[in-house]
Amino acid sequence: MENICTAAYSEWAVMDVPFAQHRFSLSGVFVVPQHLQSQYIRHIAEQFSQTVDTLQALEFDALLISAGEILHPFRDDVDYPFKVNPYFRSWLPLLDRPGSYLWISAKSAKPILFYSQPQDIWHQINPLTDEAVQQAFDVVVIRTQRELVRQLPRDQDVAFVGVTDDCPDLSTDINPPALLSAIDFYRAQKSDYEVACIQLANVKAIKGHKAAETCFRNGGSEYDIHMAYLLATSQLEDDLPYGNIIALNEHSAVLHYTQKLRQAPGQSRSFLIDAGATVGGYASDISRTYAARGSEFDQIIDAVDNMQRRVVEQIQAGDSYLDLHLYTHRQLASLLKQFDLVTGSEDQLLENKITQLFFPHGLGHLLGLQVHERGGWMHTVDGSEVAPPADHPYLRLTRPLATGQVFTIEPGLYFIDALLNPARDQDRGKLIHWGAVDKFKAYGGIRIEDNIHLAADGPKNLTRQAWLVWDE
Numbered sequence: 001m002e003n004i005c006t007a008a009y010s011e012w013a014v015m016d017v018p019f020a021q022h023r024f025s026l027s028g029v030f031v032v033p034q035h036l037q038s039q040y041i042r043h044i045a046e047q048f049s050q051t052v053d054t055l056q057a058l059e060f061d062a063l064l065i066s067a068g069e070i071l072h073p074f075r076d077d078v079d080y081p082f083k084v085n086p087y088f089r090s091w092l093p094l095l096d097r098p099g100s101y102l103w104i105s106a107k108s109a110k111p112i113l114f115y116s117q118p119q120d121i122w123h124q125i126n127p128l129t130d131e132a133v134q135q136a137f138d139v140v141v142i143r144t145q146r147e148l149v150r151q152l153p154r155d156q157d158v159a160f161v162g163v164t165d166d167c168p169d170l171s172t173d174i175n176p177p178a179l180l181s182a183i184d185f186y187r188a189q190k191s192d193y194e195v196a197c198i199q200l201a202n203v204k205a206i207k208g209h210k211a212a213e214t215c216f217r218n219g220g221s222e223y224d225i226h227m228a229y230l231l232a233t234s235q236l237e238d239d240l241p242y243g244n245i246i247a248l249n250e251h252s253a254v255l256h257y258t259q260k261l262r263q264a265p266g267q268s269r270s271f272l273i274d275a276g277a278t279v280g281g282y283a284s285d286i287s288r289t290y291a292a293r294g295s296e297f298d299q300i301i302d303a304v305d306n307m308q309r310r311v312v313e314q315i316q317a318g319d320s321y322l323d324l325h326l327y328t329h330r331q332l333a334s335l336l337k338q339f340d341l342v343t344g345s346e347d348q349l350l351e352n353k354i355t356q357l358f359f360p361h362g363l364g365h366l367l368g369l370q371v372h373e374r375g376g377w378m379h380t381v382d383g384s385e386v387a388p389p390a391d392h393p394y395l396r397l398t399r400p401l402a403t404g405q406v407f408t409i410e411p412g413l414y415f416i417d418a419l420l421n422p423a424r425d426q427d428r429g430k431l432i433h434w435g436a437v438d439k440f441k442a443y444g445g446i447r448i449e450d451n452i453h454l455a456a457d458g459p460k461n462l463t464r465q466a467w468l469v470w471d472e
Contacts, residue, residue: 031132033200033279038132041132043191044111044136051104052106054182058176058182060176063103063158064104064161065085065087067094067097067102068082068162069163081238082096084097088102091111092136100114100115100116101114101148111138112137116143128141159172161175161183178383187368190406195406198279198284203466203469204279211229212246216268220264223246226260241285245272245273245274245275248270249267249269252270252444253414269442274286281369283371284367287448296339299339300446304448307335307411308411315401315452318401318402320401326392329359333349336355336358339436341437341440342431352431353391357423358414359411362388363409364396366397366407367408376397376399406452408452409449410447410449412445413445414445414447415437449463450464451463
């Protein structure tokens, strides 16, 4: 169905619209988005100061961070796609330079980037020309790790962050837990630069979501829809922040479905997409669900969408994310009753854990350099954690909501046999209208996911704002 994929792509590929008072084009590759360079330089200066303070508090003189190295499958000379160390990427989005390192020390005015530029006849090795990076770092070109070792002092207490095999021959403390905990804890608060990158990643991803919906409504297969998304966002598979979830019909009940069948089903009843994009190394993570317009399942999708909006409206700094998750379950109990999927009071449904059968995962997670940003359970800088309650084990975020955080809100409603079938023979199964459930099993499930920035004046829905950009 190449024509379906091409048609869906062509409708959106030509669009280039204003956003946040800047022209945002998907063409061209920049290490740092051009209009954010001054913000980036400030971001690095502030992060450098904070990191130096942390190192001194933990009695380290310096920190060495590895970008990582190329990995190979067992007994094979074809490389795995390179994935940069996220602790390195938090300083700069240098996504294709294995063998590079960062040096952070109070004895330096700036962080030092040791940029790997080896002599190589097999691969394209580009020089670093980004002006913002050149201003934010002292850049030293190295060709081998031996050159790095010759330039580093040996009379300091050095912490190393990265894969152990990438640590050069220095007397270092490799991945000290207290330092990693502090970095992870502070990662939750995003600078203006980081928020802007996530915002642009939402704009980029929504373009793909638009093309994907068009392809679905034109009868495309999961593979066709996936390819339409990649084309519209100008991304390769390795550029994606995570593997796209493109699920038609009952496949939508598989929370992390990744197969992408080439053959379109005889009837496309529903479509769930969970797909993002990256800008400057920062990710967006967006989910939507579609069905035939006006169908009963389409009405349930609208109801879940409205429920998700109500949840976002409840967000306040200082509140518990767990309480927000529990509020969502109460809202879902009401929705299940509205569509005659269950019987009983909301309290009965919650006491009997009926909503967990339809919504088993957590409400969301921290978002940034990683799709599931670390530190979601942390409550103190020393790494003390609060695990999710036993009844909601998959909740990824338990720390209090705070200004500067970026996280997802992604309620769902699924018809998953592995959860529902055991309940048929249990006492609580009497609260479920099985005829209605069986009717909707062929549609799989629903997920609506937005990316939220908790600003000083309240929550900002980066995803809905981005959607408006393409709708204008």
